[in-house]
Amino acid sequence: MFNNIGLGEIIVIALVLMLFFGGDKLPELARGIRNATREFRKALHDKS
Template sequence: MKISFLFIGGPEIFVILLIVIMFFGADKLPEIARGLGKGMRQVRDATNDIKREINESASKHGLDNNIVEDINKEVNDVKDNIDKLTGPIKRNR
């Protein structure tokens, strides 16, 4: 199993963890982890709030907020049309 986070592999994460333990000490590690967890939770909540505001604003102004679904539908329709067109060609091989 390969662990990767922001283009950093497992060995690099291990080295960074060792440096953090040497610099701050093992007794501070849980406090640092709690702080990082709290910060990540705040970032996630902020991005969810931004997404919610964008969706509410789009629906309030009558804009379509399901653009991705529409694009996927169009792409699938084009793929189906190409398959229908190339189907006889593929069968004749």
């Protein structure tokens, strides 16, 4: 699904996130997304 996202799109997404959440909250947000992604992949792996 996200295999065709390029560097330009990632930069735009990062800039939008910085505008919404500010530079201070961005690392915390990234950690939360990383943890959620790990849990999602773990759940998919356990189910199959």
